[in-house]
Amino acid sequence: MTKVDNSYYLSQQPRGTTGSNLGKDEFLKILMAQLQNQDPLNPMEDKEFVSQMASFSSLEQMTNMSASMDRLVDSQTISPVLQYSHLIGKEVSYNRYDKETGQVIETPTSDVTAVSQSEGKAILELSNGEKVYADAILKVSSPSSD
Structure with missing residues (x-):
């Protein structure tokens, strides 16, 4: 019988946070997969969908604000x-x-x-x-x- 390498166990794998690495594209992919795979007899409720869209909107605004702040800082530190x-x-x-x-x-x-x-x-x-x-x-x- 072959022996299983201990490094393959989940407890040996590094743990990371998923929240900080997900962006707009990943959020939309998850939302689309959720909509495509939902039970047709028991669809997602309106409140859940609206809540997820609000979360997406908030994420997009924060991403845009972060990019704007980066551009502002760059322009102020570069301009003689x-x-x-x-x-x-x-x-x-x-x-x-x-x-x-x-x-x-x-x-x-x-x-x-x-x-x-x-x-x-x-x-x-x-x-x-x-x-x-x-x-x-x-x-x-x-x-x-x-």
């Missing part, structure tokens, strides 16, 4: 404009370089009027008409009152 928008109205200092030598000629200060984006980098538009990359800023402070 959003990351640096708090600098609008602040006074910033930055280095101005000589184009030929690459040496610092001065360190002007100006107010940030807008933030834009180019090639994935934030560009600060200043009240003096210049545009500088956000990573070139040396100092941020409250605007001086003139």
Whole structure:
């Protein structure tokens, strides 16, 4: 007689939760199987069907909300404009370089009027008409009152 491998026993199998892994498609498949295999002389009651459809609707709304929240978080963490928008109205200092030598000629200060984006980098538009990359800023402070 052959011996049965102990690893095939149900008690040896890992247990998982089914609720967290089921999605809309699985829910609909279960509902359709239930409707197809119901006893024609004793069909599912209206209340049960409405309850299951409400559960499905709730699941679908939660799935859509989760996807929307994921998109919102992604858009806020990726956008350089959003990351640096708090600098609008602040006074910033930055280095101005000589184009030929690459040496610092001065360190002007100006107010940030807008933030834009180019090639994935934030560009600060200043009240003096210049545009500088956000990573070139040396100092941020409250605007001086003139």
